[in-house]
Amino acid sequence: MKLTVWTYEGPPHVGAMRVATAMKGLHYVLHAPQGDTYADLLFTMIERRNHRPPVSYTTFQARDLGADTATLFKTSCQDAVDRFDPEAIIVGASCTAELIQDDPAGLAETMGLSIPVIPLELPSYSRKENFGADETFYQIVRSLAQPQERTARVTCNILGPTALGFRARDDVEELTGLLSEMGIDINVVAPLNATPSDIARLPAAHFNVLLSPETGEAAARFLEKNHNQPFTKVVPIGVGATHDFISEVAAITGVSGRPDESRLRMPWWSRSVDSTYLTGKRVFIFGDGTHVAAQARIARDEMGFEVVGIGCYNREMARPIRALAKEYGVAALITDDYLEVEAAIENLSPEMILGTQMERHIGKRLGIPCAVISAPVHVQDFPARYSPQVGFEGANVIFDTLIHPLVMGLEEHLLTMFRDDFEFHDAAGPSHHGGHSPLPEAGASGGSLPAKMKDEAVPDNVIWLSDAERELKKIPFFVRGKARRNTEAFATEKGLHEISLDTLYEAKAHYAR
Amino acid sequence: MNVPLPPTNGGCRTAPVLKERGQREVFCGLTGIIWLHRKMQDAFFLVVGSRTCAHLLQSAAGVMIFAEPRFGTAILEEQDLAGMADAHQELDREVERLLSRRPDIRQLFLVGSCPSEVIKIDLARAAERLSQVHAPHVRVLNYSGSGIETTFTEGEDACLASMVPVLKDTTARELLVVGALPDVVEDQMVSLLNDMGIGPIRLLPARRIDDTTAVGENTVFALTQPFLGDTHAALERRGARHLAAPFPFGDEGTTAWLRAIAIEFGVSEETFEAVTAAPRARARKAIAQAAEALRGKSVFFFPDSQLEIPLARFLTRECGMTAVEVGSPYIHDALHGPDLDLLPAGPQISEGQDVDKQLERARAARPDLTVCGLGLANPLEAEGLSTKWAIELVFTPVHFYEQAGDLAGLFSRPLRRKAVLHMQATSSSIETREAMR
Numbered sequence: 001m002k003l004t005v006w007t008y009e010g011p012p013h014v015g016a017m018r019v020a021t022a023m024k025g026l027h028y029v030l031h032a033p034q035g036d037t038y039a040d041l042l043f044t045m046i047e048r049r050n051h052r053p054p055v056s057y058t059t060f061q062a063r064d065l066g067a068d069t070a071t072l073f074k075t076s077c078q079d080a081v082d083r084f085d086p087e088a089i090i091v092g093a094s095c096t097a098e099l100i101q102d103d104p105a106g107l108a109e110t111m112g113l114s115i116p117v118i119p120l121e122l123p124s125y126s127r128k129e130n131f132g133a134d135e136t137f138y139q140i141v142r143s144l145a146q147p148q149e150r151t152a153r154v155t156c157n158i159l160g161p162t163a164l165g166f167r168a169r170d171d172v173e174e175l176t177g178l179l180s181e182m183g184i185d186i187n188v189v190a191p192l193n194a195t196p197s198d199i200a201r202l203p204a205a206h207f208n209v210l211l212s213p214e215t216g217e218a219a220a221r222f223l224e225k226n227h228n229q230p231f232t233k234v235v236p237i238g239v240g241a242t243h244d245f246i247s248e249v250a251a252i253t254g255v256s257g258r259p260d261e262s263r264l265r266m267p268w269w270s271r272s273v274d275s276t277y278l279t280g281k282r283v284f285i286f287g288d289g290t291h292v293a294a295q296a297r298i299a300r301d302e303m304g305f306e307v308v309g310i311g312c313y314n315r316e317m318a319r320p321i322r323a324l325a326k327e328y329g330v331a332a333l334i335t336d337d338y339l340e341v342e343a344a345i346e347n348l349s350p351e352m353i354l355g356t357q358m359e360r361h362i363g364k365r366l367g368i369p370c371a372v373i374s375a376p377v378h379v380q381d382f383p384a385r386y387s388p389q390v391g392f393e394g395a396n397v398i399f400d401t402l403i404h405p406l407v408m409g410l411e412e413h414l415l416t417m418f419r420d421d422f423e424f425h426d427a428a429g430p431s432h433h434g435g436h437s438p439l440p441e442a443g444a445s446g447g448s449l450p451a452k453m454k455d456e457a458v459p460d461n462v463i464w465l466s467d468a469e470r471e472l473k474k475i476p477f478f479v480r481g482k483a484r485r486n487t488e489a490f491a492t493e494k495g496l497h498e499i500s501l502d503t504l505y506e507a508k509a510h511y512a513r
Numbered sequence: 514m515n516v517p518l519p520p521t522n523g524g525c526r527t528a529p530v531l532k533e534r535g536q537r538e539v540f541c542g543l544t545g546i547i548w549l550h551r552k553m554q555d556a557f558f559l560v561v562g563s564r565t566c567a568h569l570l571q572s573a574a575g576v577m578i579f580a581e582p583r584f585g586t587a588i589l590e591e592q593d594l595a596g597m598a599d600a601h602q603e604l605d606r607e608v609e610r611l612l613s614r615r616p617d618i619r620q621l622f623l624v625g626s627c628p629s630e631v632i633k634i635d636l637a638r639a640a641e642r643l644s645q646v647h648a649p650h651v652r653v654l655n656y657s658g659s660g661i662e663t664t665f666t667e668g669e670d671a672c673l674a675s676m677v678p679v680l681k682d683t684t685a686r687e688l689l690v691v692g693a694l695p696d697v698v699e700d701q702m703v704s705l706l707n708d709m710g711i712g713p714i715r716l717l718p719a720r721r722i723d724d725t726t727a728v729g730e731n732t733v734f735a736l737t738q739p740f741l742g743d744t745h746a747a748l749e750r751r752g753a754r755h756l757a758a759p760f761p762f763g764d765e766g767t768t769a770w771l772r773a774i775a776i777e778f779g780v781s782e783e784t785f786e787a788v789t790a791a792p793r794a795r796a797r798k799a800i801a802q803a804a805e806a807l808r809g810k811s812v813f814f815f816p817d818s819q820l821e822i823p824l825a826r827f828l829t830r831e832c833g834m835t836a837v838e839v840g841s842p843y844i845h846d847a848l849h850g851p852d853l854d855l856l857p858a859g860p861q862i863s864e865g866q867d868v869d870k871q872l873e874r875a876r877a878a879r880p881d882l883t884v885c886g887l888g889l890a891n892p893l894e895a896e897g898l899s900t901k902w903a904i905e906l907v908f909t910p911v912h913f914y915e916q917a918g919d920l921a922g923l924f925s926r927p928l929r930r931k932a933v934l935h936m937q938a939t940s941s942s943i944e945t946r947e948a949m950r
Contacts, residue, residue: 001561001587001588001589001590001593001600001603001604001606001607002587002588002590002607003559003585003586003587003588003607003610003611004564004567004585004586004587004588005567005571005582005584005585005586006571007564007567007568007571009564010564010565010568011563011564011565011568013565014565014568033541033627033659033660033661034537034539034541034660034661034664035539035540035541035542035543035569035627035659035660035664036541036565036569036660037536037537037538037539037888038540038541038544038569038572038573038888039568039569039572040538040887040888040889041572041886041887041888042572044887044888044889044890044891044892045887045891048891049891049892050891050892050894050895051892051895052888052889052892056536057536058536059535059536059537059660060661061660061661061662062630062659062661062662064661065631065661076536079535079869083869094565095563095564095565095627095628096563096565096627096628096631096660096661099594099628099631099632100631123591124563124564124565125563125589125590125591125593125594126590126591128564378575
């Protein structure tokens with residue numbers, strides 16, 4: 001048993017739902033107790049889908065257990081086929097049904113349905129959502145893909161995008177445009193918007209683009225082995241990665257077309273003088289393995305940040321993330337316990353966090369800016385506007401996303417310059433309309449750090465002398481917390497019990513970069 | 514005393530009930546934890562279940578999950594399924610760790626789930642054992658919020674019912690009000706009753722364990738929520754007597770509910786009028802304003818919380834709506850009867866669910882407003898039906914006089930929104946463009 005409040009991933013049958021909901025003409029019959037239908041609202045609310053997920057639940061209750069849950073399953077299966085007329089169905093059990101030992105696969109097979117029945121084995125007590133999606137997609141591809149001739153033109157499949165995928169919708173569009181500019185057509189995108197008959201056509205493509213390894217790798221490996229389709233290893237998130245991806249595709253196919261880079265603004269934006277202040281910003285990166293790896297490269301090589309920590313919650317990506325951490329000279333954090341993530345962030349005190357919905361809240365608590373780069377995400381990260389992560393427009397989107405939480409150069413400069421200005425100091429409140437803006441709480445001097453954290457951060461044996469305390473208050477609020485902690489750490493290290501003005505500036509010099 | 518008149522065409526109490534079985538699109542009882550833990554300020558709810566249970570709570574709790582909530586899931590892992598002896602040791606260890614980290618916890622609920630029920634982990638015995646270990650500081654109780662046994666709000670019922678046997682004994686003639694209400698609503702209710710001279714009033718659940726009340730032969734109890742069937746039975750087993758009444762939604766429901774208690778405690782007509790006249794007038798005025806958009810409109814309830822029958826009664830009688838179908842996960846005559854008496858005959862009353870068939874009925878009826886869960890709301894909106902998502906009715910303060918206007922407002926907002934949104938080009942702007950050519 002493990003006590004959990006927040007989980008980064010749902011159970012594996014939610015992964016299967018992500019595949020089923022992504023597809024058309026496929027139905028999922030899920031042997032599950034009453035209540036498991038809660039997962040529908042992830043799709044109808046967070047992703048704002050305008051239809052019910054194509055999932056039928058047996059919703060067995062206690063009174064059914066003694067009797068005949070197997071018949072209940074068969075009835076649900078028959079009803080779903082009659083009502084929704086799918087091209088194929090997938091059948092499986094949720095965690096509770098896994099315990100009652102009905103065999104959905106066996107039961108469905110005995111029914112003599114005229115459509116393909118694809119059984120799923122998803123171990124609910126040892127695996128999670130991403131595994132569920134990857135395995136389900138693999139089983140569907142394994143069952144339905146037919147050997148066939150290659151298309152006359154060079155075509156590829158895009159593998160991996162699912163329902164509830166972080167920016168999957170726009171990534172597919174961006175990638176399709178990029179490949180089209182290179183002279184490559186799309187054969188099938190799957191599972192997103194694919195039908196079972198589309199899945200049958202997968203082997204007609206010349207190669208596969210693996211857009212998200214978390215949910216498409218098993219299928220890509222199957223197609224490579226059984227249908228001789230190579231798949232791309234670089235996920236084109238970031239400018240460098242996109243260029244590498246283009247080279248990789250050129251090497252696989254021999255096409256020489258170059259995509260149009262005229263709309264790629266990110267490199268200039270990042271070189272322009274206003275971005276100078278981004279240099280060396282200390283960032284902590286956490287999320288799913290693929291997005292973390294991509295963001296680490298962007299952060300260091302394209303934004304000029306310093307990466308102070310990286311990690312992922314999906315154990316499947318632990319090995320590449322550990323290797324990457326080594327390359328960046330930092331420790332890798334492989335955990336699905338958000339308290340460990342929070343502890344790591346507190347310990348590293350980065351100036352920025354790139355993470356999931358959870359890290360956004362940790363950032364809020366600690367007063368550290370955060371940008372969301374990976375699932376799990378809430379409704380605001382399924383935006384109405386076009387916002388891919390991959391390709392050139394993706395790079396533009398990421399630049400904007402990463403800098404918005406930060407104070408930009410000129411602004412930072414002005415804030416520092418006028419920090420003692422009579423109507424621009426901390427006590428004046430957030431607006432220069434002095435008389436009208438709400439006054440900050442009495443005694444609030446720690447900037448945006450919550451009071452609790454400040455108390456924890458002050459070692460018992462270090463006291464601030466009044467001149468140093470006054471000087472600390474002159475530091476802009478958004479970096480004051482860090483200055484306070486650095487100074488205290490410096491004082492503790494030197495065995496000082498009092499922090500004077502000199503200690504403050506010695507610490508500043510010590511930490512200067 | 515302002516007796517609500519039964520409808521002239523007869524009520525729905527004896528109407529035939531459509532009982533359906535099939536796929537149910539409902540939450541399980543674990544969801545109740547999300548509002549119960551806010552109410553019981555020294556309680557922790559420890560679900561013994563799977564990753565699905567944790568994921569459900571996270572999805573249902575939304576942003577609340579980040580506020581260091583007093584609930585969590587002990588997720589069963591593969592080794593827990595292999596050997597049952599381990600499960601108890603594992604649980605003891607997790608509880609030990611939890612209680613040492615949260616010394617402010619005085620009541621711990623071990624909440625059963627589908628997996629823990631199916632593999633029959635004996636949480637009742639675990640609760641007894643842990644109670645002895647952690648007595649007297651912490652009381653450990655157990656109930657099931659599993660989907661196989663409970664639907665949504667029944668989780669609160671199971672929780673409160675588990676507390677009844679351990680309530681202290683009393684011989685005092687006291688009023689016990691049962692059902693978790695938002696604090697602000699609870700205070701309004703207590704003050705109305707106190708003003709009539711009724712007191713002391715005991716509450717189940719109380720905000721803290723030290724306030725927990727006693728029960729006995731002379732206790733009379735009123736329910737503020739229609740989903741408390743098991744708690745009702747448990748209290749009757751302790752000798753307490755139920756005051757049957759419509760539930761306190763809207764002006765009429767609140768008045769009828771208060772009146773049942775006033776009669777029991779011999780409150781005079783004058784006192785009752787003096788206490789209720791002003792808030793009644795306020796409620797009527799607020800309802801009239803909010804209900805403008807609702808008058809003459811039809812409403813269809815999918816089953817969710819057992820609040821459907823009293824809410825349909827409020828919407829039809831006080832807001833001028835017509836009910837097409839009123840679906841409820843369970844109907845309990847002793848609890849829902851008084852509201853069914855007042856609900857004008859006409860709507861199909863249904864119990865249980867076969868969601869696809871029910872959707873077909875809703876599509877055929879094309880009601881002006883459909884009250885349903887979040888898994889159905891957006892798909893129905895996309896089909897052109899206006900919906901009110903039902904869960905909000907459980908989380909939002911909606912009981913008693915001062916909330917009556919807000920309650921009507923919750924239903925009228927989707928209709929008002931539909932009326933104000935104009936995404937299509939209007940004919941006048943098309944004409945303007947034509948003219949400019």
